[in-house]
Amino acid sequence: MKPIKFLSLLLHFSLVLFHATVAHEPPPSGTxxxxxxxxxxxxxxxxxxxxxxxxxxxxxxxxxxxxxxNPPPLNLIYVTERGGSSNIFYDAVYVDTPRSARSRxxxxxxxxxxxxxxxxxxxxxxxxxxxVSGDYLVxxxxxxxxxxxxxxxxxxxxxxxxxxxxxxxxxxxxxxFSPAVSPSGVYTAVASYGEKGWSGEVEELSTDxxxxxxxxxxxRVKVVEHGGWPNWVDESTLYFHRRxxxxxxxxxxxxxxxxxxxxxxxxxxxxxxxxxGLHAFTPATSPELFDLAKNEFIQLTRLVSPQTHHxxxxxxxxxxxxxxxxxxxxxxxxxSTHLLLENVKSPLPDISLFRIDGSFPSFAPAGDRIAYxxxxxxxxxxxxxSNRKQVFTGMAFxxxxxxxxxxxxxxxxxxxxxSESTEVDIISINVDDDLGQINSFKKLTSNGENNAFPxxxxxxxxxxxxxxxxxxxxxxxxxxxxxxxxxxxxxxxxPWSDTMSNWSPDGEWIAFASDRESPGSGSFExxxxxxxxxxxxxxxxxxxxxxxxxxxxxxxxNSIVFTxxxxxxxxxxxxNPHHYQPYGEIFTVKLDGSDLKRLTHNSYEDGTPAWxxxxxxxxxxxxxxxxxxxxxxxxxxxxxxxxxGHGAAPWDPTRPQCGSASP
Numbered sequence: 125m126k127p128i129k130f131l132s133l134l135l136h137f138s139l140v141l142f143h144a145t146v147a148h149e150p151p152p153s154g155t156x157x158x159x160x161x162x163x164x165x166x167x168x169x170x171x172x173x174x175x176x177x178x179x180x181x182x183x184x185x186x187x188x189x190x191x192x193x194n195p196p197p198l199n200l201i202y203v204t205e206r207g208g209s210s211n212i213f214y215d216a217v218y219v220d221t222p223r224s225a226r227s228r229x230x231x232x233x234x235x236x237x238x239x240x241x242x243x244x245x246x247x248x249x250x251x252x253x254x255x256v257s258g259d260y261l262v263x264x265x266x267x268x269x270x271x272x273x274x275x276x277x278x279x280x281x282x283x284x285x286x287x288x289x290x291x292x293x294x295x296x297x298x299x300x301f302s303p304a305v306s307p308s309g310v311y312t313a314v315a316s317y318g319e320k321g322w323s324g325e326v327e328e329l330s331t332d333x334x335x336x337x338x339x340x341x342x343x344r345v346k347v348v349e350h351g352g353w354p355n356w357v358d359e360s361t362l363y364f365h366r367r368x369x370x371x372x373x374x375x376x377x378x379x380x381x382x383x384x385x386x387x388x389x390x391x392x393x394x395x396x397x398x399x400x401g402l403h404a405f406t407p408a409t410s411p412e413l414f415d416l417a418k419n420e421f422i423q424l425t426r427l428v429s430p431q432t433h434h435x436x437x438x439x440x441x442x443x444x445x446x447x448x449x450x451x452x453x454x455x456x457x458x459x460s461t462h463l464l465l466e467n468v469k470s471p472l473p474d475i476s477l478f479r480i481d482g483s484f485p486s487f488a489p490a491g492d493r494i495a496y497x498x499x500x501x502x503x504x505x506x507x508x509x510s511n512r513k514q515v516f517t518g519m520a521f522x523x524x525x526x527x528x529x530x531x532x533x534x535x536x537x538x539x540x541x542x543s544e545s546t547e548v549d550i551i552s553i554n555v556d557d558d559l560g561q562i563n564s565f566k567k568l569t570s571n572g573e574n575n576a577f578p579x580x581x582x583x584x585x586x587x588x589x590x591x592x593x594x595x596x597x598x599x600x601x602x603x604x605x606x607x608x609x610x611x612x613x614x615x616x617x618x619p620w621s622d623t624m625s626n627w628s629p630d631g632e633w634i635a636f637a638s639d640r641e642s643p644g645s646g647s648f649e650x651x652x653x654x655x656x657x658x659x660x661x662x663x664x665x666x667x668x669x670x671x672x673x674x675x676x677x678x679x680x681x682n683s684i685v686f687t688x689x690x691x692x693x694x695x696x697x698x699x700n701p702h703h704y705q706p707y708g709e710i711f712t713v714k715l716d717g718s719d720l721k722r723l724t725h726n727s728y729e730d731g732t733p734a735w736x737x738x739x740x741x742x743x744x745x746x747x748x749x750x751x752x753x754x755x756x757x758x759x760x761x762x763x764x765x766x767x768x769g770h771g772a773a774p775w776d777p778t779r780p781q782c783g784s785a786s787p
Contacts, residue, residue, distance in 0.1 A: 140535055154474035154739035155678065156493065157685055158465065158724070159710050160300045160732045163701065165463050170452040171202055172434075173445045180427040187452065190214065198455050200447075201254045201261075208742070209252045209469035210725060248471050250694050250725035252278070253302050257309035257338060259285050261294075266694050266725045270297060274670045276322055276692030278727075282338065282347065293341035301331065305338055306356045312338045313354035313362055313532060315696060324670075326706055327759070328367050328374060329350070329696055335362075335387070337532070343469055347392045348379050352696050353406050355754060363397065364696075365405040374403040374698075403762050405698050408437040408446070425450075436699055451754030462657060462753060464509040467743035470726060474741040475681060477710075477723055481716050484732045486523040486533075491738035495523040495533045504555045509745050513553045515565055522577045522624075522732075526604060530582025531556030532732040534568075536576035538587075545590025547572035550607070568607025579627045579634070580604055581655070588615065588634055588655070590623040597621040599636060601655065615657055619643055622651075628681045631655065633715070635663065635675040635684055650675050654713070664688070671705075678712075681739040683719075685712045687712030687731040690720075695727035697737035701756035703729040 153367035172187045174180050188200055200215040218499035249267035256262075266277035277301035283290040293312065294300040299322070315331035323330070337567040348354075351364040362379040398404035424446060434448045463481060469478035475494040482496030482503065495504050500518035502523065515533070521540045526532040533555050538548030549572050551565040569575035581587075586605045590597050592718045599622045603610025615634070616622045620643040625636040634655055637648040650664040664672045664685065672688040683709035689707040698704045708729040713720045724730050 140207045154476065155709070156476045156478065156487075156491070156736045156738065156740040157470075158348050158480045158485050158487075158734050158736065159687070159724075159730050160485060161479050161498075161726075161728045161730050162703070163756055164479060164728055165466055165481040166753060166755045167433075167701065169449045171200070171447055171449050173440075173447040174424055174428065176424075176439075178446060178447055180424045180426055184300075185428050194698055201256055203254060205252050206465045207469070207574060212251050212261070213670065214256075221308065221678070230362070231541055241785075248725060250278075250727065252695050252727070255303065255305045256285075257305045260309075261285055262303055262305050262312060262338060264303060264695070266498040266691070267290070269691075269722070270299075272326070273434050273665060273690050274322060275299070275693055276694060277722075278692075279313065280341075285332075291340065293336065293338070295341070296602070299336075299692065301329070302353045302699075304354045304356055306359055309338055311335050311356075313347075313356065315354060316365075317353040324689075326693070326697055327692070328698060331696075333364055333379065335364065336357045345387055346389055347381065347387060348377075348394060348477070349389055351377065351379075353699070355407055358393070363407045365407060368396070368400065373400045374401070374405050374762075376404045376407045400766075400770050402536045403711055406436050408439045432755075448730075451756075453615045454655075457505055459745045461744075463744050464505065464747050465507070467742045467744050470729045470742070471721065471723060472712075474739070475723075476740050476746075478740065481729075481747070484522045486734045487736035488525050488527055489530075489737070491736045494734075495535075497523060502533070502553070504533065507740060507745070509748050511745075513555075514562060515553050516551075517567060522582050524578050524587075526552075526580050526584045529604075534578040534580065534587060536578065537565075538572075538574075538576070542574055544574050544595055544597055546574050546592075548574045549577050550575050550578045550589050550602075552604075566607070568602065570608050574697070576623050581627050582629050582631045584766065586655075588625045588627060590621075590625065590636075597623055599623075599625055599634070599653075615653065615655070619632075621648075625685075626676050627655075628677045629679060632683050633659075633677075633681075635677065637673045637675065646670065648673055650684070663715070664713055664720075674732050676733055676735050678735050680778065681715075683712050683714050685710060685723075685733045687733060689709070691722055691725075693727070694725070696761060697727070698762075700727055700759075702759045703727075705729045705731075 160163055164544060166377050173186050175184055187618050202213055204211055204213050230533055252264035254261060254263040260282045264278050265281050278299045278301055279292055279294035280300045280303045281290050281292055300316045302315045304313045313333060313335045316334050317331055329352060331352050332346050333351045333354050334344055334346050336344035351366045354362050354364045356362055360381040360383060363376055365374055365376055367374045376397045378395045378397050381387055382391045390510045432450050434450045437448045443490045464647055465478040465480055467479045468479055480496060482498050485494050485496040487494060493504055493506055497520050500519045501514050502520045503512060503514050505512040512608060518537055519539055520535045520537050524534045531554055533553050536548055537551045539546060548569045551563045552568060557564055571593050578587045578589045584612055586601050586603050588599055590599045591600050596619050598617055598618045599615040600612060601615055602608050602612045618640060620640040622636050622638045625633055625634050633652050635652055639645060639648050648671050649662055652663050653660045670689055672686055675684045675686045677684055687708045688711050689708050690711060693707045706727055706729055708731045710730050710733050712721040713719060
C-alpha cells in the first residue's frame with residue numbers, strides 16, 4: 125500500500141472514532157495492585173535498521189523508533205508497550221521535505237481499532253506480529269477469553285482500517301501465534317497447536333504450521349508438522365524454525381508448497397537451511413537478500429555492535445533494509461529514565477495497576493511505603509520512589525508488613541525454590557530502627573527447614589507461614605513478636621505442599637496455594653481455610669496441571685489477586701528475553717470463586733502481586749537519581765548445547781562455510 129493512502133486511511137479511522145473516546149477522571153477512592161515481572165523494567169528496546177546493500181557500520185545503523193535520525197522513505201508497523209499497554213503503532217517518515225523540517229508521525233492504531241473490536245469493553249490485550257495487507261491490519265490479540273483454564277487467548281484478527289470492522293481468523297477454541305501474510309495478501313501462515321492445545325511447555329513450543337485465507341480464515345490446512353515463526357518469501361515458499369530431531373539444534377527450514385493439487389503435509393517439501401552447530405531462529409526472508417545458492421551466513425549486526433543482542437529481524441518489502449530490535453542505550457537528550465513503578469493500563473477503573481522494579485512487593489498498612497526484594501537484599505521505599513533504603517543484604521524472598529506494629533517487616537531469609545530441609549527462616553526487621561543498622565533482624569523460626577512466605581494477622585499478633593519441618597511443606601501459625609518461642613501450632617497437614625499464604629483483613633480466612641490434589645506434580649490451586657483449621661475449600665481451579673499462586677486479599681477482603689497460567693501462553697517464548705514461566709498473568713477473583721478477571725496481557729512472567737489500600741495515580745514513578753539502563757537475559761535453554769552427533773561441530777563464524785571461497 126502507498127504511504128499516503130495508508131496514512132489517509134488511518135486519519136479517516138481516527139476521526140470516525142474520535143468522538144467515541146471519553147476521558148475518564150480518576151476515581152475519588154480506589155486501590156492499587158503492584159506486581160513483579162522479573163527483569164522487565166530493565167528492558168529498553170528500540171527498533172533499528174541497517175541497509176542490506178552497503179557494508180554494515182555504526183554510521184549507517186539507524187534508530188527508527190524514537191530516534192533522532194530517520195532513514196529514507198519508511199513506513200513501519202510495530203508493537204509497543206508505551207502508555208502502559210500493548211499497542212500497535214504506525215510510523216511514517218516524510219522525505220519530500222528538507223531534512224531539517226522532516227517530521228515523524230506515530231499514529232496509535234489499537235485505541236481506535238480495539239474500541240469496536242471489544243464493543244467498548246476496554247480493549248486491553250496483548251498484540252503481536254502486526255502486518256498491513258491492503259486495507260487490513262492482521263495481528264494477534266488476546267482480548268477474547270476462551271472460557272477454559274490453561275487455554276491461550278492468542279488468536280489472529282484482521283481489522284479493516286477504513287471502518288474498524290474486525291474479523292477473527294482463528295477458529296474458536298484454537299490458539300494461533302506469529303502470523304505472516306503472503307506477499308499477495310491471499311494467505312496467512314501461523315504457528316498453532318491446533319486442537320491438541322497447550323501442554324505447558326515454555327521453551328520451543330510444539331506448534332505446527334497452518335495456512336488459511338486472509339480474507340476470512342477459511343481453507344485452513346496444516347502444511348508443516350513441528351514448526352514455528354513462519355515467514356513467506358513468495359506465494360509457495362515458507363521459512364520457519366524447528367528443533368531438529370536428528371541433532372537437537374534449532375534451525376531454519378524451508379517449506380515448498382505444491383504448485384498444483386491439494387496442499388497438505390504430505391505434498392509440502394521441507395528442507396533444512398541452516399546447519400547444525402548453532403541455533404538459528406525467528407527467520408526473516410526476502411528473495412533478494414537470502415541466497416540459498418551460496419549457503420552461507422552474511423554477518424550484519426555483529427559487525428556493528430558485536431557485544432549486543434539483536435532480535436527478531438524483519439526485512440523491508442524492497443529488501444533494501446533489515447530491521448531488528450536491540451537495547452537503545454543511553455540517549456543524548458537524557459529523556460530515558462529508569463522506573464520504580466511502571467503504570468500498566470488497568471481494565472478496572474477503581475484499581476490502578478503497576479509493575480515494580482523488584483520482586484515480592486508488599487504495601488505498608490497506610491499504603492505509603494513498599495517493601496520488596498532484589499535478589500539479594502530487602503529494600504523499603506516510599507511509593508513516590510524517594511527514601512529508598514536497604515534493610516537486609518542477604519538472600520530473601522516474600523515480604524509482609526505487620527498491620528499493628530509500625531515499621532515491622534517479615535521476610536524469608538534463604539534460597540528460593542529449595543527442598544523441605546533447606547535452611548530458610550522467617551525473620552522480622554524494624555525498618556524504622558533509629559540506629560539505621562542494616563541486617564538488624566530477629567529470627568522467629570528455629571529449625572531452618574524451609575520456613576517461608578510469612579503473612580500477618582490483622583491484629584498483628586500472629587504469623588502464618590509454610591514450613592518443611594515435617595518432610596512436607598505445610599502451614600503453621602506462630603507468635604508475631606517472639607516467633608516459635610511465643611507459640612506455634614500446625615494449620616495444615618499432609619504429604620503435599622501448602623504455601624504462599626495470605627491473611628484476610630477481617631482475620632476470618634487464610635488463602636494459600638497447594639498441590640494437594642496432585643502432590644509433586646507442580647500443579648497448584650488456591651484454597652481458603654479458617655485460622656482454626658476449619659472451612660477448607662478450593663477457590664480457584666487452575667486446570668489440568670495448571671498453576672494458581674501468590675494470593676493476596678483486597679483491602680476490603682472481598683476479592684483476591686493472584687498469578688496464574690489460566691490464560692495459557694501468548695507468544696512464542698523464543699522471541700522474548702528469558703522468563704522461567706512466560707505464562708504468568710495477574711487475575712482477580714471474588715471469595716466465592718466468581719467474577720474472575722484478567723488484569724494483564726503480555727508474554728512475560730507476571731507474579732507476586734500485592735493489593736494496597738490507596739489509589740496511586742496511574743502514571744509512571746521514576747527512580748530519583750537512577751540513570752537509564754538496558755539489560756536482559758537470553759533464553760537459558762538456548763545455552764544448553766545439544767550433544768553433537770552426525771559429524772556436527774559447533775559453528776565457527778571465522779571458519780569457511782559451505783560454498784565459500786577457500787582462504
